[in-house]
Amino acid sequence: MTGARLKHYGWGREGEGMSAEERSFVLGRYHAKFARDEFETIKVPRLEELVLRTPRAVPPASLAAFCTSERYDRAAHTYGKSYPDYVRAMLGDYDCVPDVVAYPRNEAEISAVMDWAGDIGASLTPFGGGSSVCGGVEPRVDGIKHKAAVTLDMRNLSGVVEVDSVSRAALIEGGTYGPALEEALKPHGVTLRHFPQSFEYSTLGGWIATRSGGHFASLYTHIDDFVESLRIVTPRGTMETRRLPGSGAGPSADRLFIGSEGVLGVISRAWMRLQPRPKFRASASLRFPALFDAARAVRAVAQAGLYPSNCRILDPQEAFNTGAAEGGVAIMVLAFESGDHPLDAWMARALECCADHGGTAEPAKGGDAHLQGPAGLWRNAFIRMPYAREFLTPAGLINDTFETAITWDRFENLHDTIKAATERAILEATGFKGEVTCRFTHIYPDGPAPYFTFHALGRHGALLEQWQAIKTAASDALIAAGGTITHHHAVGRDHRPWYDRQRPPLFAAALRAAKQELDPRGMLNPGVLIDP
């Protein structure tokens, strides 16, 4: 990691943020939405103003070289990037501040921290980039069951260790941030092509631990499929799975740790499957009368076996909000890419599928079409969006997103019930009409991954309760309609109540038993996924 340090409040590094023009665009949409000229805005406390508890633990001399209890480090590791995180940070609530932040430089130091944390009865929270939007990195510790909170920041285990160009795979350290990872692969002509919205401020280990969703709209939707083998440090020792392109030897060991959200161990390294850098691209933007027309086109494309790299649709309001359309039409951003061959046949057939469902294409011009038009506008908004929350929250605006997946037969019902339940909850919780929009982020032959965004005008002093009421109503509707509480944001602490309803109790029992075996003292990320 280079450059300025990460913000303790907000997205990215200190000094970064939206330009005045961008802020004005984003706020303008809210002014119009809620018929307000301005919003009552409160001040976020500066780092120096925060009141942090005296650390409840001091690392021994043997760990001192890579551990700290400095104000900045503790504050910057208290929260992830969820809406309630922003609110509590804005209110100066740092009750969950870790006592110690460790920056181990190798596996031996990870093990040493685990041993020490275990000995003093502390919790241990694995921390990648800290971009969790579901309470995945907050050390919520009561001081009784866990006597202190230690956070393990993986940033010093960074780098591409080895590239196997023949098999197109690389051995990469768990703490490697997205940009550093791609930078190191570039000279080899390969790329992981895993670009979650958090790409700049998240790590390989974090992606794997949370089953992160990435660049590819179809086929390789999650990081899961790129994992060739894992190395994991647990409190019981270190394990490594075999590098294999495929296997049928027992239940997949990798899959037990993919999505384990830091409760079973820390992913120190992984062999990852890579892609060639794309040489051929075919892109198009399409307009549809309504979301469900676009959804039927997506279904046709998904079931055709064409595997677009991008096949995202935006409902009319979402297209308007992000500037991708002037309103009243649903948008599809469609793209194919290949490092090997031209994609005319693929695109031609996909466009036929779209036309069958009322899609009209604006064919893209030139090779950088994915950077132009609605596609480019939406792409840019997508990357910049996380910067908005640091000023929207102090303005009393509640904006959040949640995502799910559902089979096609139940999608329209799920969409309508979630939208209605969330809109109703916004009105009831805030007294003002809000907005709920939908897009698809990933698609499968048997169903889409719908992604919802909601906007509400909150009230200072009640933001947390208002957000919780909306979140609860949306999640209840989602689970009742048959969806998954998360498609790629992970479970963390925020989704636990619904994850518990979704997950079969006997699987929870099996997972708890596995955790008990690997983490007998229950120190790893307590409260996430299971209660040990």
Add this chain to the structure above:
Amino acid sequence: MTGARLKHYGWGREGEGMSAEERSFVLGRYHAKFARDEFETIKVPRLEELVLRTPRAVPPASLAAFCTSERYDRAAHTYGKSYPDYVRAMLGDYDCVPDVVAYPRNEAEISAVMDWAGDIGASLTPFGGGSSVCGGVEPRVDGIKHKAAVTLDMRNLSGVVEVDSVSRAALIEGGTYGPALEEALKPHGVTLRHFPQSFEYSTLGGWIATRSGGHFASLYTHIDDFVESLRIVTPRGTMETRRLPGSGAGPSADRLFIGSEGVLGVISRAWMRLQPRPKFRASASLRFPALFDAARAVRAVAQAGLYPSNCRILDPQEAFNTGAAEGGVAIMVLAFESGDHPLDAWMARALECCADHGGTAEPAKGGDAHLQGPAGLWRNAFIRMPYAREFLTPAGLINDTFETAITWDRFENLHDTIKAATERAILEATGFKGEVTCRFTHIYPDGPAPYFTFHALGRHGALLEQWQAIKTAASDALIAAGGTITHHHAVGRDHRPWYDRQRPPLFAAALRAAKQELDPRGMLNPGVLIDP
């Protein structure tokens, strides 16, 4: 299931088998290979001649309607279809005969059998079609730790319960055999397209429990990816995962049971992702100077993102043995299929990849090209092959197969060391030069799944030891070269020593803990995957 009953010894149903012409072709190859006019052939005992121990358990009246201790049922559930299974059955060794075979008709009856077996301290062996080639269904019980052996045959939980044509998925009972499954899907215009060699005599639940490898050479190589949700009966109760096209909510519950080989529970039902019936096909057969040339072409195709449904290569000897070529050339059978679009662009690019590596194509004529020429010859040999063992074993011939997967960078070394080690072991164990051939069954961007066949002239009275010596040498070489002990045949009991070396000990500990939770009495398929 209709028609004649399954053989207690041999492949398929009573009355089935190779024609005189097929037998003569197969035996002719062995006569030539070992320069013999005939082989000393011993007689396999008839069902009536078998000596079976008196059953050590009698089911209570409440279970009597679907349980039996009849001679045929017990004998037909003693073994799978591995080479040592054939030898022991031929020698009349039925020491592992189950005491009771249960044919439950619903989940309640499965649970009732589990309760009873637990109460009397019996083992319980889940049984699909019994086609295991690695000791997966044999109740190897000592009478002390487990006081009796009960086998649970799932054939009565058969049928397609529901088809969701919109999402292209179906709810299917675990005991459904391949042909019945496809027959029921046909009127809906869909197909599971999972065609393992055992297709006719294996079940959906068995495929899932063993991570069966199927029809598609790329992309959907295992049954794993077709699983949308599972219902599992465990000794602790029944669980069901949610029907989802994708999810990021914690470690995949399905993946813990996919490949669990009956040690965690019994798969009673599954929602499976389906394919459209193919309307378009493009097929070709290609010749290459040698296996490694063909392998480099396969690598190029696999890394091009073209996803052929078939991309199998046969080394020169394998091509000769199966009649696919006259000798001296490696063969590639290449095919694309789609229910949606013509495949000219796909095939054209794949043929370019092959030409780059010395492949010369004989383009196929007409739409049923996959049934003609080398492709058709090989396909037919593939389907008929399992019938050969029932007469090759009594002729004292040792023929067996094993498969693995390896990354491309290590493939050539793995191939050469395995071939050399296996050939050496054959010579040492039998005194005669044998033969080891190789083909690819499935391919990945990061490596192939090589499949080896070996032929040896054994000696009656020593067949088991000879086979074990060869198997051990081959497996040792495979594990040392970095492969997986099984790509799609499963682990069972035969692969345990090498699976134990391949699998990280901490994963074994986690799996053991999960089993302890779901199967506290350790009754389910003891000895498979883990020692509880």
